[in-house]
Amino acid sequence: MTAMTDSLTPTDRSAVRRLADRGHYERAVVNGILDEAYVAHVGFVVEGQPRVLPMTYGRDGDSLYLHGAVGNAMLRASADAEVCLTVTLLDGLVLARSAFHHSMNYRSVVVLGVATRVDDAAAKRHAFDVIVDHVLPGRSQVARPSNDSELRKTLVLRLPIEEGSAKVRTGGPIDDEEDMDLPVWAGVIPLRLTPGPVIQDPTQTIPGLPPPVPRDLWTLTVD
Amino acid sequence: MTAMTDSLTPTDRSAVRRLADRGHYERAVVNGILDEAYVAHVGFVVEGQPRVLPMTYGRDGDSLYLHGAVGNAMLRASADAEVCLTVTLLDGLVLARSAFHHSMNYRSVVVLGVATRVDDAAAKRHAFDVIVDHVLPGRSQVARPSNDSELRKTLVLRLPIEEGSAKVRTGGPIDDEEDMDLPVWAGVIPLRLTPGPVIQDPTQTIPGLPPPVPRDLWTLTVD
Numbered sequence: 001m002t003a004m005t006d007s008l009t010p011t012d013r014s015a016v017r018r019l020a021d022r023g024h025y026e027r028a029v030v031n032g033i034l035d036e037a038y039v040a041h042v043g044f045v046v047e048g049q050p051r052v053l054p055m056t057y058g059r060d061g062d063s064l065y066l067h068g069a070v071g072n073a074m075l076r077a078s079a080d081a082e083v084c085l086t087v088t089l090l091d092g093l094v095l096a097r098s099a100f101h102h103s104m105n106y107r108s109v110v111v112l113g114v115a116t117r118v119d120d121a122a123a124k125r126h127a128f129d130v131i132v133d134h135v136l137p138g139r140s141q142v143a144r145p146s147n148d149s150e151l152r153k154t155l156v157l158r159l160p161i162e163e164g165s166a167k168v169r170t171g172g173p174i175d176d177e178e179d180m181d182l183p184v185w186a187g188v189i190p191l192r193l194t195p196g197p198v199i200q201d202p203t204q205t206i207p208g209l210p211p212p213v214p215r216d217l218w219t220l221t222v223d
Numbered sequence: 224m225t226a227m228t229d230s231l232t233p234t235d236r237s238a239v240r241r242l243a244d245r246g247h248y249e250r251a252v253v254n255g256i257l258d259e260a261y262v263a264h265v266g267f268v269v270e271g272q273p274r275v276l277p278m279t280y281g282r283d284g285d286s287l288y289l290h291g292a293v294g295n296a297m298l299r300a301s302a303d304a305e306v307c308l309t310v311t312l313l314d315g316l317v318l319a320r321s322a323f324h325h326s327m328n329y330r331s332v333v334v335l336g337v338a339t340r341v342d343d344a345a346a347k348r349h350a351f352d353v354i355v356d357h358v359l360p361g362r363s364q365v366a367r368p369s370n371d372s373e374l375r376k377t378l379v380l381r382l383p384i385e386e387g388s389a390k391v392r393t394g395g396p397i398d399d400e401e402d403m404d405l406p407v408w409a410g411v412i413p414l415r416l417t418p419g420p421v422i423q424d425p426t427q428t429i430p431g432l433p434p435p436v437p438r439d440l441w442t443l444t445v446d
Contacts, residue, residue, distance in 0.1 A: 013269070018295055038327065038414075039313055041264035043273035046236070050266035052275050052309040054331050072241055086275040090262055090416065095435055098367040099355045100377075104261065108277050132322045142407055144321040154323075172424045179367055185432040189359075190419035191261075193313065200410040201395045209408040212318055 014112055014163045024166040027062075033109045033166055034059050034087055038135065038193075042066065043084040044074055057085070058127070058134035064111065064159040065118070065127040075155050079117045085159055086110050093189040096173035097182045103169065105188065111164035115157040121148075127156045137215050237335055237386045247389040250285075256332045256389055257282050257310055261358065261416075265289065266307040267297055280308070281353035287334065287382040288341070288350040298378050302340045308382055309333050316412040319396035320405045326392065328411065334387035341379040344371075350379045360438055 008014070008025045016023025024030070040057045043050060051074060058065045064085060068075040092105035118124050128151075129140035146154075173186050195214040231237070231248045239246025247253070263280045266273060274297060281288045287308060291298040315328035341347050351374075352363035369377075396409050418437040 013272075013274075018292060038316070039311055039329070041266075041275050041277075041309055041311070043264075043266040043275035043307075045268050045271065045273050048268065048271075049236075049305045049335075050268050050273055050307040051236075051335075052264050052266035052307045052333070054264075054309060054311040054329065056327060069241060082272045084266075084273040084275045086264055086277060088262055088264070088277040093261070093358050093437070095359065095362070096366065098369070098373075099351060099363060100369045100373040102355055102358060102362070102366065104279060104358075106262070106277065110275070112272075112274075128322060132325055135316050135325060135327075136318065136412075139318070139325070140322060143319065143325065144402055144405055144407065146321070146323045150321075150323040172422070180426065181429070182367055183429050183432060184365055184367065185423065185434055186427050187421055187423040187434075189421050189435060189437050191416050191437075192419065193414050194417040196413035196415065198410055198412050199395070200408065203403065204409050206404070206406055209406060211408055211410075212412060214316070214412050 008162065008164055010165060011163050014110065014165050016165050016167050022167045022169055024168060027161070029168070030109050030161065030164060030166045031059065033089060033107045034064070035134070037087040037089055041086045043086070044078045044081065046074065046077065056131060056135065058130035059161070060126070060130045062161045064161060065130050066115065066157045066159065067127065067131055067154050070153055070155045072155065075157065078115055079155070079157060080114060082113070083115045083159060084110060084112050090191055091170070092191050094173050095186055095189065097175045097179040097184040097186050101173055101175050103173065105169050105171070107166065107168045109164060109166045111159060111161055113159050113163055115159045118156040118158050121151060124151055124154070124156050127158070136212055231385065231387055233388060234386055237333065237388050239388050239390050245390045245392055247391055250384070252391070253332050253384065253387060253389045254282065256312060256330045257287070258357070260310040260312055264309045266309070267301045267304065269297065269300065279354060279358065281350070281357035282384070283349070283353045285384045287384060288353050289338065289380045289382065290350065290354055290377050293376055293378045295378065298380065301338055302378070302380060303337060305336070306338045306382060307333060307335050313414055314393070315414050317396050318409055318412065320398045320402040320407040320409050324396055324398050326396065328392050328394070330389065330391045332387060332389045334382060334384055336382050336386055338380040338382045341381050344374060347374055347377070347379050350381070359435055
């Protein structure tokens with residue numbers, strides 16, 4: 001285990017190769033994307049074949065936590081195995097004058113590594129809090145904490161943020177010089193994940209409970 | 224190759240096992256999710272290790288098309304190899320009275336199979352159109368079509384939609400009976416990907432070009 005540094009060191013398998021100028025290794029950029037997204041796509045190898053599942057997660061320092069039911073065969077198999085955790089934020093559709101130069105604005109992170117089981121009860125409770133607070137900051141202080149039975153039913157994995165990279169595209173279309181005067185609208189359709197009005201559980205009859213305020217979305221900018 | 228049926232047949236590796244009542248195999252549900260999402264997370268196995276990359280794609284009938292630069296080593300390696308393509312639409316954060324029962328509303332699709340190269344020029348052009356029209360319907364009729372050089376620079380893969388499944392969660396939190404009266408706000412924060420005002424390329428000086436209208440988002444409901 002190396003000391004935490006400001007940047008991840010690119011490796012043969014984590015360095016961004018295609019359009020390498022879009023690659024970022026600073027922890028501030030990597031963590032900003034990880035903290036903003038809600039869903040990670042986690043890749044496992046099962047009998048030599050790839051599997052990708054959407055999962056919730058949480059980050060604490062240089063640790064990512066994943067969790068799931070103890071009966072989840074795929075999660076169980078990925079303990080002490082190589083995983084690839086990928087997170088993508090879609091920021092816009094980039095419409096070029098030519099079909100070829102159409103693109104998307106996005107911020108993505110790939111973290112590679114071995115996921116290890118968290119079995120210590122206190123560490124497991126902490127991971128639970130980190131995952132719940134990732135969904136809604138402070139929620140672990142408000143919701144009824146997990147009891148021993150719930151803890152036993154849950155498998156928690158830790159993936160260190162040591163080997164990985166971010167990739168970011170921003171800005172408008174990049175068309176070829178000879179296409180610039182074509183009469184085709186070019187530009188960007190921005191997209192962002194937007195919270196709607198909260199819907200309270202209709203079975204809840206206690207008056208005056210403060211509704212949740214979702215955390216700020218899409219606050220990081222990278223130029 | 225079997226004839227296209229209304230539903231995918233669950234296999235050992237594509238059947239939804241965890242919370243199996245959330246599994247769907249009807250093509251209408253699977254295709255609806257695939258048509259709504261913009262980004263797929265595609266899993267490959269590289270030297271025995273998992274890799275997951277975000278990719279754009281398009282669907283035509285029971286075919287999914289992926290594309291990338293010919294120099295993209297991972298894409299090249301995945302031709303004639305097993306891939307796992309996963310798409311996830313996040314519909315909301317589900318806040319329960321207990322930390323344990325927090326969840327998310329989502330619609331996801333997993334497609335497993337062997338991706339094959341599309342090398343025929345006409346088929347490749349068609350795949351290009353499908354991918355561009357996935358971003359914005361009708362765009363392939365408006366943008367300057369790809370020329371032979373651009374076609375040569377691009378690798379196109381086809382993944383058949385034969386083995387796969389959808390998984391859908393909707394509705395509010397499901398708390399334990401003994402937690403129902405806890406003074407903790409419970410319910411759903413709906414989320415949806417929302418287009419912002421379009422941003423025209425400032426280098427574009429042709430007046431009166433009609434701005435694009437993004438396709439309807441979040442139109443599918445599954446109960």
